[in-house]
Amino acid sequence: MTPPSWLGQGWLAPHYLGWLLHGAAMTAALALCVSLAATLLGILLCAAQDSPLRALYWPAHLFCSLHRNTPLLVQVLLWYFGAGGLLPDVTMQWLNTPHQWALPLGFSLDWPSFEWLAAWLALSLYSASFISAELAAGLNTVARGQKLAARALGMSEWQIFRFIVLPQALRVIRQPLLGQYTAVIKNTSLTMVIGVAELSYTSRQVESETLLAFQAFAVATLLYLLLVIGTQLAGSRQANGAPDA
Amino acid sequence: MKTPSLLLALTLLGTAGHALADRLDDIKKAGVLRVAAFDSNPPFGFLDAKTHQISGLDVEVAQAIASKLKVKLELVPTNPANRIPLLVAGKADLVAANFTVTEERKKQVDFSLPYFASGQQFIARKGSLSKPEQLAGLRVGVDKGTTQEIYLREKYSKTTVVAYDDTPLAFTALRNGNVQAISQDGSKLAALLANAPDKAKYELAPFTLTREYQAIGLPKGEARLTKVVNETLLELEKSGQAHKIYDRWFGPGTKAPLPRDFKIGDAV
Amino acid sequence: MMLTLLQDNLDYLLWGNLAQGQPGGLLLTVGISLAAGVLATLGGLAGGIALTMGSPRLKRSLTVLVQVLRAIPVLMLIFWCYFLLPILFGIDIPGVLTVIAALALINAAYLSQSVQAGIAAIGKGQWMAGAALGMTRWQTLRHIILPPALRHMLPSFINQWITLLKDSSLAYVVGVAEFTFVATQINNREQVYPLQVFGIVAIAYLLLCSGLEWSGRRLAGNSR
Structure with a gap:
């Protein structure tokens, strides 16, 4: 029997698998950096929206609905291709020039490409607005009566937050938060679309070089499954711990 | 190993549908020829500002084929990377999108006689790029799934290749300084530059890397369809129509004039 | 600048080449979202009920399917539906339909989990009450469990519809002429106004999604 036409010339050569693995590593690294930044920003946004101060509430609220209600694709395109119109030339030039920081023990930190920076920024802002909503929902689950009871016991506001609200809220938001981190991946x-060499990009790269569309997409899909399900498993195993980023 | 048997089953399903069909009959029966054409790459295929229809040199060639078959032309907008998938998935009957003939692509699709020839060139800021050696260390923007992308990655390993969905997007990245040059077919770049509002800042680098031939892409094994397409192309050349089409987009009166140094039938 | 840009391209952005029988732009975005939204809602309801009432085997295989769909980026699923289904099965489905199918499939997976959770949130007592009244399990589901459960689920349905509307922009990658794709075509022609073009696009989506969110809230408020 002849090999099926759509399978083309057999399986992917090892170095193409290497490209895809490299893409998966880029995906994981980007997702990790985005998750960290988005969680921090999400906490700030949640606190601001919880604040009685109008000057804090409205900007944070506006930020969240702005980012939640526009497609991420459009935001990514806007940040990357629109940046030239937003930022002064000098800033663009500085952002585009490679910088390097020497770290102890002979390591050095390379300045990321502008694609990477724009992707990180767009994804972080987008995800932060969702994470702040999950955090708010989690904090709201702790019954008001408990806080009153704790106050009656003479606990300070910080103690109430640390020992009464936080442990319960963390338990409630762990799953939704985990969902947000897998969404980031x-x-x-x-x-x-802006040239970040992550997994989808490399799968199309392998496809255009080998013309083995089926194989390239199959391996990429499998790697996504591994990354996402791995994150889910790692997250749910961490009993009672703080959610991992 | 479960997967191979599943794949095998899917294949049997897949091939059964394809084996008997002849695309030429299908096209005539449907009365429609579906051609994948560029929508963002003047003058080959682009969205006309007034009519909002895709037009250009490739579209006129496609129209000639449709007229020869006496069917209606339906254009499927494509970017470079989607050309082969569209053809292989049967979403288009032909590709007329500045499609360069390569050995690698011949394994997946068939090609007609070439109807255009050009070479890989670069756009950069004025005075910043004058010879190929300068490419080392540069970040160069290309289109995903093009011969230029593959050629640069293979032959210029010190150049960082960044691939975008389409040439105008790559040009935007050049404007923003994200890449220092962009690479495509010389003819395509000349036209892109001619249409750029800020063309004074950029130039076509004065060197060409390769000689490439562009042809109509066809599904594999459609001998009758290929024959009709080739006949149409040769007739276009013989009647002088091919030259007229060329002049309409690259002639002396156009924005980016380019002398015609290739005739249909010159290369196979 | 933004004004002339908008003036010159407004009709194309709004409905593509509708006069030539090729709807596109915002109209197609709304069309794709509506079609996929209805399918996803029906699929989500059916899936959620099956996850509650089905045999253990059905539940297990459905759970796996839902998990896998939830773990794949929508972009990848669109690639699969668009390029690979026709090759595998030798059938050709128009591009718009494959995008609708991909969006419906992935959102149905999300919704079926919400429906399952919504049903589970209704206490065991309600099921027992139904049984005590002599109702079958299906009758109990229909008359006692689903009405309050659906009310509780409404917010998550609305969120999912908004997600779906936003994700319809991914049809861009396979060249379906919806709003984002049409906008990039215009951006590619105009060349030097990416900020303005994508700004206009973002505002349009913002209005659509906020409108959906707002009317959803009102609906949810009224049904309480």
């Missing part, structure tokens, strides 16, 4: 795929 999947959302990194959109950055292929």
Whole structure:
């Protein structure tokens, strides 16, 4: 029997698998950096929206609905291709020039490409607005009566937050938060449109070089499954611990 | 190993549908020829500002084929990377999108006689790029899934290749300084530059890397369809129509004039 | 600048080449979202009910399917539906339909989990009450469990519809002429106004999604 036409010339050569693995590593690294930044920003946004101060509430609220209600793809395109119109030439030039920082023990930190920076920024802002909503929902689950009871016991506001609210809220938001982190992994795929060499980008690269579309997409899909399900498993195993980024 | 048997089953399903069909009959029966053409690459295929229809040199060649078959032309907008998938998935009957003939692509699709020839060139800021050696260390923007992308990655390993969905997007990255040059077919770049509002800042680098031939892409094994396409192309050349089409987009009166140094039938 | 840009391209952005029988732009975005939204809602309801009432085997295989769909980026699923289904099965489906199918599939997977959770949130007592009244399990589901459960689920349905509307922009990668794709075509022609073009696009989506969110809230408020 002849090999099926759509399978083309057999399986992917090892170095193409290497490209895809490299893409998966880029996806993981980007997702990790985005998750960290988005969590921090999400906490700030949540606190601001919880604040009685109008000057804090409205900007944070506006930020969140602005980012939640526009497609991520459009935000990514806007940040990357629109940056030239937003930022002064000097800033663009500085951002585009490679910088290097020497670290102890002979390591050095390379300045990321502008594609990477734009992707990181767009994804972080987008994800932060969702994470802040999950955090708010989690804090709201702790019944008001408990806080009153704690106050009656003479606990300070900080103690109430630390020992009463936080432990319960963390338990409630762990799953939704984990969901947000897996969403970040999947959302990194959109950055292929601005040339970030993540997994979807490399899968199309392998496809255009080998013309083995089926194989390239199959391996990429499998790697996404591994990354996402791995994150889910790692997250749910961490009993009672703080959610990992 | 479960996967291979599943794949095998899917294949049997897949091939059964394809084996008997002849695309030429299908096209005539449907009365429609579906051609994948560029929508963002003047003058080959682009969205006309007034009519909002895709037009250009490739589209006129496609129209000639449709007229020869006496069917209606339906254009499927494509970017470079989607050309082969569109053809292989049967979403288009032909590709007329500045499609360069390569040995690698011949394994997946068939090509007609070439109807255009050009070479890989670069756009950079004025005075910043004058010879190929300068490419080392530069970041160069290309289109995903093009011969230029593959050629640069293979032959210029010190150049960082960044691939975008389409040439105008790559040009935007050049404007923003994200890449220092962009690479495509010389003819395509000349036209892109001619249409750029800020063309004074950029130039076509004065060297060409390769000689490439562009042809109509066809699904594999459609001998009758290929024959009709080739006949149409040769007739276009013989009647002088091919030259007229060329002049309409690259002639002396156009924005980016380019002398015609290739005739249909010159290369196979 | 933004004004002339908008003036010159407004009709194309709004409905593509509708006069030539090729709807596109915002109209196609709304069309794709509506079609996929209805399918996803029906699929989500059916899936959620099956996850509650089905046999253990059905539940297990559905759970795996839902998990896998939830773990794949929408972009990848669109690639699969668009390029690979026709090759595998030798059938050709128009591009718009494959995008609708991909969006419906992935959102149905999300919704079926919400429906399952919504049903599970209704206490065991309600099921027992139904049984005590002599109702079958299906009758109990239909008359006692689903009405309050659906009310509780409404917010997550609305969120999912908004997600779907936003994700319809991914049809861009396979050249379906919806709003984002049409906008990049215009951006590519105009060349030097990416900020303005994508700004206009973002505002349009913002209005659409906020409108959906707002009317959803009102709907949810009224049904309480």
